[in-house]
Amino acid sequence: MQSWLLQQEPFSRMRPVKRLYDDNLYRFDTPQPSYWEATANDVEVTAAPLQGTESCDVAIIGGGYTGLSAALHLARDYDIDVRVLDAGHFGWGASGRNGGFCCIGGTGVSSADLIKMRGVDNAKEFYRSQVSAIELVRQIAIDEDIDYQAFGAAEVEVAHTSKAFRRLQQEQELLSGTLGIESQIVGADESRERYYDSPEQFGAMVIRPAFGLHPLRYCKGLANASARRGARLHARSEVLEWGKTDDGFHNLVTAGGSLKASRVVFATNGFMPEQLNRTFHARTLPVVSAIVVTRPLSEEEKAAQAWRTEHPSINSRRILNYYRLLPDNRFLFGGRGHTKGHTSGERQTYDEIAGTMHRMLPAWANVEIEYRWHGLICYTRRLSPSIGQLDEDPSVYFGFGYHGNGVNTATWAGKQLADWMGKGRAPKLPVIVMGLGGKFRPARLRLKYLQLGIRLSTLLDRRS
Numbered sequence: 415m416q417s418w419l420l421q422q423e424p425f426s427r428m429r430p431v432k433r434l435y436d437d438n439l440y441r442f443d444t445p446q447p448s449y450w451e452a453t454a455n456d457v458e459v460t461a462a463p464l465q466g467t468e469s470c471d472v473a474i475i476g477g478g479y480t481g482l483s484a485a486l487h488l489a490r491d492y493d494i495d496v497r498v499l500d501a502g503h504f505g506w507g508a509s510g511r512n513g514g515f516c517c518i519g520g521t522g523v524s525s526a527d528l529i530k531m532r533g534v535d536n537a538k539e540f541y542r543s544q545v546s547a548i549e550l551v552r553q554i555a556i557d558e559d560i561d562y563q564a565f566g567a568a569e570v571e572v573a574h575t576s577k578a579f580r581r582l583q584q585e586q587e588l589l590s591g592t593l594g595i596e597s598q599i600v601g602a603d604e605s606r607e608r609y610y611d612s613p614e615q616f617g618a619m620v621i622r623p624a625f626g627l628h629p630l631r632y633c634k635g636l637a638n639a640s641a642r643r644g645a646r647l648h649a650r651s652e653v654l655e656w657g658k659t660d661d662g663f664h665n666l667v668t669a670g671g672s673l674k675a676s677r678v679v680f681a682t683n684g685f686m687p688e689q690l691n692r693t694f695h696a697r698t699l700p701v702v703s704a705i706v707v708t709r710p711l712s713e714e715e716k717a718a719q720a721w722r723t724e725h726p727s728i729n730s731r732r733i734l735n736y737y738r739l740l741p742d743n744r745f746l747f748g749g750r751g752h753t754k755g756h757t758s759g760e761r762q763t764y765d766e767i768a769g770t771m772h773r774m775l776p777a778w779a780n781v782e783i784e785y786r787w788h789g790l791i792c793y794t795r796r797l798s799p800s801i802g803q804l805d806e807d808p809s810v811y812f813g814f815g816y817h818g819n820g821v822n823t824a825t826w827a828g829k830q831l832a833d834w835m836g837k838g839r840a841p842k843l844p845v846i847v848m849g850l851g852g853k854f855r856p857a858r859l860r861l862k863y864l865q866l867g868i869r870l871s872t873l874l875d876r877r878s
């Protein structure tokens with residue numbers, strides 16, 4: 415059977431690039447002004463742009479955790495000839511600019527809803543894979559000697575109201591009792607003693623395993639480990655066309671050259687150039703998430719908020735905030751970014767996020783914010799990750815849709831894809847992550863769905 419690629423011109427030649435968000439979000443030549451970029455520039459990654467005509471067995475589009483973990487495992491464990499093309503530098507995407515939470519997550523729904531939607535056995539299998547994914551990140555760092563500055567040893571989910579605390583109690587029963595995840599409930603007083611004080615602190619749930627890390631150091635570490643193990647890396651090599659040659663090879667064209675490959679891994683997650691391949695069009699809903707980081711807090715300032723924890727934390731809102739103390743006593747606080755598709759309101763987004771932080775942690779209302787940045791997380795229609803091989807062309811593999819929890823999930827997805835290609839057979843993946851999932855239809859209304867969803871969640875948050 416001929417693949418769809420043979421039957422038509424590359425999709426990218428047929429239509430102009432039309433992205434969901436404005437061009438500001440896709441400036442591959444410009445790093446985000448993040449705290450991570452400012453504190454990882456001692457780690458060099460050597461990756462010249464692709465030049466001329468080259469070939470390899472596996473070509474990977476996208477040099478974040480998914481692509482790099484796939485490359486590392488392919489080169490190291492299977493001795494496969496692999497190249498990674500990234501449009502920016504390695505770590506330009508979400509893998510270089512996230513909150514650094516290495517925690518259980520990966521879906522857009524609560525554990526109760528996951529069980530309702532996909533059944534208890536499938537949910538259990540998925541949660542088990544999340545725990546393995548965290549262990550995998552730890553193991554890679556040990557094996558490849560990556561110093562990602564681990565910080566904290568659990569995730570704390572803080573109830574923002576008393577009603578939310580009751581919900582957390584139910585969730586914890588499910589996590590511990592049914593899904594086998596180590597978790598415990600801590601009442602408001604104990605939570606204040608152990609973690610922090612806040613007018614929005616009504617008790618907490620503590621989940622393990624989890625920890626915080628420096629996401630860009632981890633990403634650069636993965637890149638260097640992949641290269642050391644034999645993968646070839648090409649930065650500033652945006653794939654502009656993806657076609658197939660008459661003899662059945664993939665042909666990826668960049669501004670500087672072209673790469674012929676037997677197999678391709680599509681690993682671009684929230685920054686997916688969906689015009690490159692029709693099958694992937696409308697499979698994702700990229701959502702902007704934004705982060706602010708303060709100057710270092712003094713011991714007195716930490717005491718004023720009774721801040722005592724190194725654990726990464728989130729609150730229990732549907733539109734949640736994620737926050738953590740960093741090893742140098744700065745405070746990182748993240749939340750939802752703009753949803754209009756243009757970035758002219760960026761400043762307002764950061765002010766809103768800082769406003770939420772000040773409401774939650776009023777003693778820090780006058781602490782200066784020194785870094786602000788944003789990026790795209792990736793939702794799918796079925797609200798769980800998509801990992802697999804295309805039915806219509808088994809030489810194409812993919813991993814995306816980690817719902818803002820890719821540090822562990824993307825790393826794990828990359829390894830699953832490498833094992834799949836290396837062993838020549840599908841690994842036993844949890845049903846919840848298997849395959850492409852559905853398309854958003856009509857695709858052009860995706861941001862409208864998002865805005866609607868956010869309005870609804872905000873309303874529900876006000877009532878709880």
Ligand SMILES: Cc1cc2nc3c(=O)[nH]c(=O)nc-3n(C[C@H](O)[C@H](O)[C@H](O)COP(=O)(O)OP(=O)(O)OC[C@H]3O[C@@H](n4cnc5c(N)ncnc54)[C@H](O)[C@@H]3O)c2cc1C
Pocket residue numbers: 442475476477478479480481482499500501502503505506507508509510511512513514515516517651652653654681682683684685686687703704705736748788789790791792813814816817818819820821822823824
């Ligand atoms: C602000 C923010 C905070 C987050 N916080 C957390 C967190 O605390 N914990 C957590 O687990 N997850 C978090 N996430 C999510 C996590 O960062 C992602 O799920 C994960 O990094 C995805 O990895 P990836 O390799 O699939 O994609 P990415 O890291 O986004 O990499 C995709 C790459 O594809 C490249 N690319 C795009 N188009 C092309 C093309 N045409 N040719 C070549 N290359 C191309 C891009 O340059 C990019 O580098 C956060 C994300 C954001 C944005």
